[in-house]
Amino acid sequence: MAWNEPGPGRDPWNQGPKRGEGPPDLDEMLKRIKSRLGGGRGGSGGGGGKSAPPLPSGLIGLVIAALALLWAASGFYVVDEQEQAVVLRFGKHVATTDAGLHWRMPWPIEKEEIVNVTGVRATRDRATMLTQDENIVDLELTVQYRVSDVNAYVFHVADPDMTIRQATKSSVREVVGQSRMDFILTEGREEIANRTKVLLQERMDEYGTGLVVTEVNLQQAQPPEPVQAAFADAIKAREDQERLKNEAEAYANDRLPKARGAAARQIEEATAYRDQVIAKAQGDASRFTQLLAEYRKAPKVTRERLYLDAMSEVYGGNSKVLIDVDGGAPMLYLPLDQLIRRQDATAGTEPVVSPSAPARSSGSGGGSSGGMDGLRSRERGR
Incomplete structure (x- = not known):
């Protein structure tokens, strides 16, 4: 019987219910699909039903090829500029890729782990610690770090971020335990941060985490709350001491140069007076010696000249x-x-x-x- 003859069950593409007969039976549709995929084996319902015709082999090949293409396309992945990717084949490291579009063998053969290697990460720690002089101090610090070796970051430590948080707690407690409380609260804040950074980086290198510490900031350092008022008074007294010391040094720096200048001026004046007196005495002695020589040559004339000079000076x-x-x-x-x-x-x-x-x-002779x-x-x- 031809497919286009009237009657139900004649057309394999038009075997559903007619318009107005209600929605199709889902169980029946599933049975038909299962029977076709079964390659001509009969369905389970109705004992004497006909077996559905099998799917064409070309269609099955197209489906398999499409699935294979989708599986192969799932191996493409993109790495951003600030990232690096580690490719694993059955859990073993096979390659490290930089920014760009890359392809790996699809899952479950290979997979990638993408890690941000340029972004700065941060961890914060706040705790109460014991100092070298057996005092208690509250500290809060922030550690900034980034990934320097992506392979070490992925393979050497199970959780590098947790490791650096625990190492931060240990490092800052070691540094605070070797410092006095007054040093921590006043001028030692920057030194505490630097020593913590060095010690923390040494431990990160020892653990092989692939992390580099970029900055350690000591946000807060203060005594416990019940004794903060007393410490505030002590700090104020210390600041007053420094202020008075600076004022005294400024006064000394102002007065000492003036005193040194006045002393140097008096020394120069005394030296000039001494040189003047010595020069005058030497000149008078030289003049007297020369005058004595002239007096011996002409005593009368010299005596008269001396007299006239003396009278001129007096009158x-x-x-x-x-x-x-x-x-x-x-x-x-x-x-x-x-x-x-x-x-x-x-x-x-x-x-x-x-x-x-x-x-x-006036009229007499002059001689x-x-x-x-x-x-x-x-x-x-x-």
């Missing part, structure tokens, strides 16, 4: 004017303005014009030795 600063009136009555010109200025210069003494006995007549001797004798008598 040059005097406010009195001596006039010789024996030679007549010449007209005199008195420079009053100059006398007044000289009077002011000599502490206000009034100039006195007094006639004096003539030391030497008479008798007149010169008389002048000297009158001057000495006055």
